[in-house]
Amino acid sequence: MCSVGDVTGIDMETLAPDEYECMDCHKKFRGIGKHVTCPSCKSSNVKLL
Template identity: 60%
Template sequence: MAEIDMKKLKTKRYRCLDCGNEFKGIGKHVVCPSCQSDNVESNE
């Protein structure tokens, strides 16, 4: 299995509108890693 260096990927900062968690994500369908909600907004 290949190792992925997250620092080299183009990630965005997101905030979950349901639980308030802030996290980095990538892709078109981002979900909160804390509560699995897709009600998130980009902070960038």
């Protein structure tokens, strides 16, 4: 149980990203958290899909 570098056993519940769409530039991206900002234009005007 001491394997290092094994990334196949990731906990899906903590790392499942939600998909958002930016209302300003309409880019779709994945983000985690309550204050997600668009990676393209940095807008916080995003919609959860």
